[in-house]
């Protein structure tokens with residue numbers, strides 16, 4: 066089977082998900098401890114319970130032993146070791162238990178011991194309940210804090226980060242990865258520590274009860290440890306293969322779902338299904354391998370455990386009493402139990418550590434666009450009418466690949482300026498700099514004479530209203546999408562803004578008016594309606610500067626007219642920078658700059674630029690001809706229909 070190479074996004078994901086390294090990394094754990102520290106009392110509680118739980122696990126077998134050796138054996142005429150060879154090394158139980166085990170005269174001894182057994186079992190179950198409950202809760206509390214930190218940090222990162230990082234990966238950090246770390250609390254580190262303590266405890270207890278018998282039975286331990294190590298390595302590799310393949314599946318799924326429109330438009334369903342089937346099969350095979358090793362390890366431990374039972378009976382008969390043999394068999398079983406799922410716990414630790422590392426990596430990603438350090442009293446310095454200036458701005462998304470080259474222009478307060486140019490000329494990039502999604506590589510961007518880098522971002526956002534090419538709408542109601550949760554914009558203000566840009570007409574026609582919930586990204590609105598809604602949003606927020614990146618998508622003439630009218634309302638009394646794709650929009654602006662490959666090549670008013678017969682003239686002619694063509698076609702159609 067030759068698997069097709071995964072898509073690029075998937076390959077990226079692979080490199081990350083592949084990194085399954087150490088199961089223990091003190092540096093990461095120390096950093097994680099900061100999240101656990103506020104709840105450390107609960108951690109001490111859980112660890113403190115390890116000893117009582119252990120003692121309660123020791124007790125039941127010992128009670129049975131007393132029952133056998135003191136009550137049953139005498140009753141059937143057997144006492145001491147079977148065959149009467151020699152008395153058990155530990156002939157009498159620890160005094161506190163003997164005292165307890167002494168039944169009052171009015172209770173039959175076996176009933177008394179049975180009741181005692183029951184009490185111990187219930188006590189042990191209760192303590193274990195408390196232990197795992199407290200631990201899981203601590204884990205969840207700490208993880209909530211960690212998840213909040215991830216979320217908070219995400220909103221400080223510059224837009225460029227989100228341009229480069231696939232959404233799926235970011236979502237994974239805050240969900241799956243945090244979940245993985247939480248598992249460390251429930252099934253990882255604490256379980257491992259508890260297991261080790263218990264195993265040592267049982268080993269010591271067995272030696273105290275009968276050293277010779279213990280030596281004999283523990284003879285299988287080195288052998289078993291060897292097997293466990295070999296299997297653990299195999300399981301780790303298999304598990305890594307599983308994770309790599311699930312990452313591929315995730316990436317493919319994400320890509321397909323995001324691009325479902327394209328998939329269906331280009332009839333790629335069949336092809337995608339085949340690709341997915343291959344990934345799916347590879348994932349299944351990886352699991353089968355890992356399951357096989359897991360089952361084999363389980364069987365090996367089980368066999369070793371049964372072997373010790375055989376050894377205990379074979380060697381022990383004649384040395385120890387039946388009761389002591391029982392104690393040995395029970396405790397050995399408990400000693401081996403943790404070994405069986407050691408590999409599972411190891412994998413949990415590994416994936417927790419890897420997730421932990423990835424989360425911290427995200428938290429360590431420095432925001433490239435930072436707020437200046439300003440004293441609060443300087444805050445009021447940022448007032449003005451909204452003059453914009455770009456001074457010799459150079460900018461590249463990647464290294465030296467400049468998309469803006471030495472761009473300079475000024476917009477005085479209240480002026481309207483338009484940027485035009487072919488697709489990819491760099492128009493949207495200018496707007497991104499003006500909104501400080503990125504910082505320029507050389508030169509400065511100024512608002513009212515202040516370098517944007519010297520201005521708190523909140524201030525900038527308050528002053529500049531941006532209407533983007535692809536309007537972003539949140540899932541929420543129409544009103545919420547206009548007000549964006551700002552308390553000073555009430556229902557009346559929202560409706561006023563909508564009316565001003567003539568968005569109220571279509572809103573009134575929606576099933577619940579302003580309270581109509583919008584689907585994800587406003588999927589239940591048309592492109593023109595989304596645009597009008599974003600105008601209302603910009604108006605309601607009352608910024609000094611309006612930046613508009615007109616949508617490229619075709620809009621019907623009627624909507625276009627209402628958008629034109631809305632735009633006039635919107636830029637009234639504001640400084641406006643407009644990127645217009647329909648040149649008819651900007652015929653009466655104060656100045657037009659023509660961008661070509663990142664440089665301003667022409668500037669002036671509409672008529673002057675036309676008279677120059679340069680690039681603007683060409684753009685205008687092209688558009689004019691296309692429009693004439695389109696209207697000729699529609700005229701012809703209309704004519705045909707008549």
Ligand SMILES: Nc1ncnc2c1ncn2[C@@H]1O[C@H](COP(=O)(O)OP(=O)(O)OP(=O)(O)O)[C@@H](O)[C@H]1O
Nearest residue numbers: 228462463468486487488489490491492493494495
């Ligand atoms: N996030 C990004 N990472 C890398 N390169 C980018 C990014 N965004 C844009 N570019 C590149 O920068 C150049 C300018 O893009 P920009 O979006 O500014 O063009 P535009 O003039 O707005 O085009 P359009 O009219 O199609 O909207 C293009 O060559 C584009 O490929």
Ligand SMILES: [Mg+2]
Nearest residue numbers: 492493534614
């Ligand atoms: Mg653009």
